[in-house]
Amino acid sequence: MLGRGERRQRARNALEELRKALRLALGAAAAARQNAQTRKDQLEFEQQVMRLGLARARLDPAILEARQQPALAQTWDKVIAERDELYAEWHPKGPHRLRELVKEHSPGVAGAPWQEWLGNPVSQKTGGETPAMWRIGRAVVEQAPHEEEFPVAVPLLDRAHLRVTSVPDSRSVVDALVETLLLRLLSTYRPGLIRVHLWDIGHLTGSLPNLQPLTAAGLLTVHDPTRLDDLLADMAGHIRRVHAKAMRAGETSLRSVCVTNDERIEPWRVVVLFGNGDRLPDEQQRELQRVARTGLDAGVHLICVDVPLSANSPMETIMFSDAQHATTTMTGTGVAFHPDPAPDGGMASRAVTKIAEDLITRRGKPRTFADLLPGELGQLSSREELRAPVGFADGVPVEVVLGDATPHALIAGPSGSGKTNFLYAMLGGLAARYSPDELELYLLDFKEGVSFAGLAPGRKDPSWLPQARLVGVNVNTDREFGLALLRFLTQELARRAEAAKRQEVTKLSELREAEPEGHWPRIVAVIDEFQALFGGRDRITQQATVLLEDVARRGRSQGIHLVLASQDIAGIEAFWGKPAVFEQCTLRIAMPKAKRVLSEHNNAAISLPRWHAVINHDSGVSHGNQVAHIPDASAKGTFDDLQKKLWATGTSLAPALFDGAHQPLxxxxxxxxxxxxxxxxxxxxxxxxxxxxxxxxxxxxxxxxxxxxxxxxxxxxxxxxxxxxxxxxxxxxxxxxxxxxxxxxxxxxxxxxxxxxxxxxxxxxxxxxxxxxxxxxxxxxxxxxxxxxxxxxxxxxxxxxxxxxxxxxxxxxxxxxxxxxxxxxxxxxxxxxxxxxxxxxxxxxxxxxxxxxxxxxxxxxxxxxxxxxxxxxxxxxxxxxxxxxxxxxxxxxxxxxxxxx
Known part of the structure; x- marks a missing residue:
């Protein structure tokens, strides 16, 4: 047995061993912690250097002070060594490769210096594939000796938005960058395919002065700095309308439609916003985010200067550090970006003047009824919808569409505003594209006139419009005839609904596929001065109201479409509190000085010139407005010539003619x-x-x-x-x-x-x-x-x-x-x-x-x-x-x- 002293000694020895082990463990932990802290400091230091770029980091006081620490000095040396290694690989061929890439993806005007194209003859390019990149300047790797410059380009049309952040002394440089980029776009395509919208929070006019001549041709719209809401609402409506058009064409975006057709069917909208660096009010910010998110597929592109914006869509950024230096998301840090020199102001102004004049000349080209007609008559199917051009905007046809999305139309215009001429343009466009097997027309005119009489055979002209099945004129005192037409349409609705039920389908397109042997054309009933139906407090008004609401509600799915025309719809008492008809008339056409046909705050028709109309497929809301010039469709040699051609090639029976001014023989x-x-x-x-x-x-x-x-x-x-x-x-x-x-x-x-x-x-x-x-x-x-x-x-x-x-x-x-x-x-x-x-x-x-x-x-x-x-x-x-x-x-x-x- 051990004595007490020996046991005490052993305890002391064990305790000493424990203390020694603890000292070693604590030392190791402290060393590990120190190493971890040093590594963290090195990584943060390296990140800071990379964020600033080597050129700025060499001069930054905080970096200079940090380099006094040995560990961070090692990191600095490591970064320099890696840079030298990468540069040694980059220098022989990097700039050349970038120049070739930019040349390949920015062909012609998109990538060439402005001296080579500014003021040259106006381009005739009409769409198709767009350049993938658009040159904005040049760049060089910072602090690299004997470095070659290389061009910098950014994606834009159909691909991305652009955001620019300026500093106090760089506004003129930013303006020149934006102006040059817009000049590239405008000079690449036929005038009219690029529409610029300019909003500057600080100025009503004055921004981008060299582009101001474009305003005369409508290629540049300068928006009131206090009305950003209107601009954003207009773009949002345009996006919705374009998406609907793309979907009708079976595509997912306007770009795919244009590439398929090799021609632009809608102009690009480039919206340039000059802000002050502050965030917009919440509602405007949300609307701007929506436009940014959905605009690319609809051809709407943003160039935001000092407007904070972050959207779930492609966006490139340029951030200026001074008047001549910036960094871009296309090149990253460590590369110094320099905008291209601004073009000569006089040359730029003359160039855009030439573009504007060319567009005005194109608009001035006489647009006639013949321009509304297709090359071959009667080639389209009405299975899904009816569509036909009725006029032109900047030389581009503007169509009306009658289908599931826009089942019925409402047309208004005071006497002499061109309402009858518009009806002839619409009927001619439809009749030229759809045969009598695809389209049937029932035409009724309640005013004291014979607007549609020529569509039936007469003594002087034996021809008739083959698609017309009924023509009623001078019906102003025979409201019963309008009621009879509505009864007929209701009966036809019932016939089609029964057939659809039999085939277990819900739409006309499905019925035509399920029962191809049946006769299922789309029916368009045009009732001019339709409010006469409801002119009395009697049985006719009561029955007409019920029938018209029924046809308006159910006609959508059965291919029966109403076109209701009136001088003014304000006095139709029969529909007070019964908006069913008007809600179904999502296609609204307003002639000059028309009232109440568009939405309550949409006054676009008030200032329309003669021979124009507002075409709106969005129930009259302002963002759906399309202003079109309507050619003369009722003069001799226009609609009458088309009718004779269609009559000569067809075998249809003559339409029934009801003329309330004459007794039948x-x-x-x-x-x-x-x-x-x-x-x-x-x-x-x-x-x-x-x-x-x-x-x-x-x-x-x-x-x-x-x-x-x-x-x-x-x-x-x-x-x-x-x-x-x-x-x-x-x-x-x-x-x-x-x-x-x-x-x-x-x-x-x-x-x-x-x-x-x-x-x-x-x-x-x-x-x-x-x-x-x-x-x-x-x-x-x-x-x-x-x-x-x-x-x-x-x-x-x-x-x-x-x-x-x-x-x-x-x-x-x-x-x-x-x-x-x-x-x-x-x-x-x-x-x-x-x-x-x-x-x-x-x-x-x-x-x-x-x-x-x-x-x-x-x-x-x-x-x-x-x-x-x-x-x-x-x-x-x-x-x-x-x-x-x-x-x-x-x-x-x-x-x-x-x-x-």
Whole structure:
């Protein structure tokens, strides 16, 4: 056993060993910490040097002081050695390689010194592939002896934005850099393909003075320094519109569309913003970020000077340290960038003046209706949409599009503003591109004119527009015809919807693919002065409102498009609180001085010159404005020549023509070829069919004509007689023609002679003998044409002994029993009271159909089986009601019967 002293000693020894181990561990840790700190200091020192660049680092006081430390001095030597090693590799071939790269990717004007191209003839390049780089200056590796300069270029068009940060003494150099870059862009492409927008927070004018001549041609727009919001909103709207156009072309960006077509379909927008280094207000900053993020694919590019900007999109930066030196993100630190010398101010001003003049000359080139037409007629498919140019902006066609995205159009312009001319330009552009199998037109003009009459065959010109299926003119008093058109469109909607349901599809394009054998053209219904439909507080207004809203809402998917035109839409009370129609009219066209058609704060049309229009596919919002010059489309040798060419090559049927200012001829009526019964007049509806009465051998099959409008009553009576004579073979029926009015005897006698001439027997009576010659029955049909029945009451009411039975009693019996025995009466009474006097108590059922002329609707209710008749008389119009088929009367136009053949 160890003694106490020995154990104590061993404990002391162990404790000493522990202390020794701890001292070693702490020393090692301190050394490791010191080494780590030294390494950290070296890395931070190296990073600081690299950030400043060797040239600046040699002179920087903090760097000079740090180099006094041995460890950091070693790092400095290491950086110098690495630089020397890299430079030894770079120097023989680096600058040459960069010069070749810039030359390859910045061809021609994009990379050549300004002395070689400034002021040369204006370029004709129209688009296609753009230069990948654009020269901005030259650079040299800092502190490298005998170094060669090399060019510096940056990506821009379709590839990146540019941000420049200046210092107080460098603004003139920055202005020259931006101006030279813009001159390169403008001199590379045909005038008009580069549009510059300039905003300077400190100046309304004065920035980039050598470019100011461009403003006269619209190539440079200087924006109010207090209205940056408007500029950003305009660019945002342009981006949306361009993206929609690219998507319609099946591409993802405007650049891909232009490369595919090898021609620019939209100009580039270069937005130059001069700030003061401060961040913009939050809302403007967010909008600017959005433009930067989405603009490249739409051809919108930013050059921001002293405007803080960081966007998730390609962006190059130039940061000036003094008036002549800068660094760029294209070259990095350690390379001194020097902007190219500014071009001669006089040469620059003359060059841009030449560019502006060239564009003005191009604009001045007469643009005619022929320029709207394609090389080959009728080659496009309407499967997805309809599109056609209607005018020009800087020589570039401006199109209207009707499809799923823009289903309906609203056009407004005061009288004389060119609205009708615009409609002809649009119709011509569409008809030239789409055959009748792809497009059908229904055209209605409510004003007192014949704007569309020439699209149907006429006496002087037998041609018609093959795509037109209906032409209605002078419809200002026939609102029923507009209602009939809306009913037709609703029925066509139902037909297409049923077919789509059958094929389990939702859109016209899908239906056409699923059922290619069907006839599914797109339909465009043009209604000029459409507000006339809603001019009264009556049944027509109520029904038209419902139908128009339905077509506007559902027409989008079924390929039925409305084009509604008006002088002013402000007074349409029917749509107060019902915006469904206007919301669907996303295509808005405003003629000069038009009001209310664009959005509330969009006044672009107020100052428009004549022959121009604002085309807006974005519901009238300002950013959607496109101002176009509309060529003359209605003069002789324009639309009429196109129509004749289309008519000569087509086989389509002539359109139905409804002219409210003229009575239709009985001989021209399609139903007159093989009438089903007595024809009374033309029904005001899309088919323009004739109103006819079925005179079957059943009770009540008599017709009453009611009213004092003598000429119209005679027309209806004669139409019935001539059509019955045509329906029956000569000698197969008999006619009784009775008239007790001396003033009408000449006209009635003429009618009788014509009936005899075509082979029918006629019993003509014009005096007291009417009362004794009332036939009761016959072996073959007999038709009694009784003119002015009430005028014969003086004879019919006489009662002769011994029977004391009057002729009126016999006539009432004839009305009651005659139809079942093939004896039908077509009588004319000059008032509802006189008709009731003739019929007597309980005789109303003996008149199964009637035509009313100048009779108020309230007087007719008792004759319409309890229906409320909403009718206000007007010249050359009547209403026809047949109890067996009608729920409400048809409005008809009496035929002109002077030449019934």
């Amino acid at each position: 009985l001989g021209d009526a399609a139903d007159f070829v093989d009438p089903s019964g007595p024809l009374l007049g033309q029904v005001i509806e899309v088919s323009c069919r004739a109103a006819a009465v079925s005179l079957d051998a059943v009770p009540g099959r008599n017709l009453a004509v009611i009213g004092t409008a003598t000429e119209d009553a005679l027309s209806i009576m004669e139409s019935a007689a001539y059509s019955l004579a045509r329906k029956h073979e000569p000698g197969s029926c008999d006619f009784s023609v009775w008239c007790a009015v001396p003033a009408l005897q000449e006209r009635v006698t003429r009618l009788a002679r014509i009936l005899v001439a075509v082979g029918h027997s006629v019993d003509l009576r014009t005096g007291e003998d009417i009362a004794q010659l009332v036939p009761s029955s016959g072996e073959r049909p007999r038709f009694i044409l009784f003119f002015a029945v009430d005028s014969a009451h003086q004879w019919l009411e006489r009662k002769e002994p011994p029977a004391m039975r009057s002729g009126l009693d016999d006539f009432r019996a004839l009305l009651k029993n005659g139809p079942a025995n093939h004896v039908h009466t077509i009588g004319w009474w000059r008032g509802t009271g006189r008709l009731k006097d003739t019929l007597g108590f309980g005789g109303a059922d003996d008149i199964g159909a009637w035509v009313a002329l100048d009779v108020q609707g309230a007087e007719l209710n008792s004759l319409a089986a309890g229906q409320v008749i909403d009718w206000s008389p007007r010249p050359k119009r009547a209403i026809f009601f047949d109890k067996s088929i009608h729920s409400s009367p048809d409005v008809i136009i009496p035929f002109d019967t002077l030449d019934p053949s």
